[in-house]
Amino acid sequence: MNGESSLGPNFASVDDEKAADSVSESSVHEETDMRSINEKQTTSVASCELEYLKKKRNKLRLFDPAGVYDFRHVEIGYMHSLWHVLSLCCSLFIFYGLAILTTLLAKTEILGLGEVSDLSFLDNIGLTFTILYPLIKIRQILTTKVSEFNKRYQLAMCANAFNLINLNGIKLVTLLLAIELIILVAGYGELSINLALAELRNGFMADTLSALTWVIWVIIAVKAFKYCGRGKEEEK
Numbered sequence: 001m002n003g004e005s006s007l008g009p010n011f012a013s014v015d016d017e018k019a020a021d022s023v024s025e026s027s028v029h030e031e032t033d034m035r036s037i038n039e040k041q042t043t044s045v046a047s048c049e050l051e052y053l054k055k056k057r058n059k060l061r062l063f064d065p066a067g068v069y070d071f072r073h074v075e076i077g078y079m080h081s082l083w084h085v086l087s088l089c090c091s092l093f094i095f096y097g098l099a100i101l102t103t104l105l106a107k108t109e110i111l112g113l114g115e116v117s118d119l120s121f122l123d124n125i126g127l128t129f130t131i132l133y134p135l136i137k138i139r140q141i142l143t144t145k146v147s148e149f150n151k152r153y154q155l156a157m158c159a160n161a162f163n164l165i166n167l168n169g170i171k172l173v174t175l176l177l178a179i180e181l182i183i184l185v186a187g188y189g190e191l192s193i194n195l196a197l198a199e200l201r202n203g204f205m206a207d208t209l210s211a212l213t214w215v216i217w218v219i220i221a222v223k224a225f226k227y228c229g230r231g232k233e234e235e236k
Helices: 011-057 065-070 078-105 121-142 150-187 193-200 204-224
Strands: 107-110 114-117
Touching (some): 065 150, 121 150, 150 193
């Protein structure tokens, strides 16, 4: 009646609005901070990934045919190609030199029969495959266009494939020697070394190890030259 409002000022609602505003502002600041932190982390991870990829792209590969194929469109430096030439020459000398030496050492002179080879039928098949398969794959490499740096790519692939087959071959020979040593110590400890080796390298045990060895050699050769001959025709 006297013109004054019967309702007093609502201080509680004003305080609630201020609190709500402060909470919303703080949440906005937190979201902004989280975004900036996530952006920094993403930028850091991206830079690390780029640095890692850059190192992988420019890496010198000597035992990695898969890596050569994966980065086939990256130019290979002349210094890397020099290493590929040197390693390929060494690998070819070792690989085919050992194959020829194995064939020569297997030949014996028998009176009345002449020169006879000790290599079994399985040995001849395994040795022939191991020698000829890389030559077939090299021909595929030389007739397949892969990138504009094709010559250096072909050289790198040949070098890496032969280097890898030699490396895995050394591992296989080391493993076989270790197995032979264990068998000699465990089963032929009472015999002399010459008699023990003669017993071990003849009979069922020798045939089993020989067959297993050639199976592993075939797997090593196929895996080493797996990426040889792959190119643009295959990608289409």
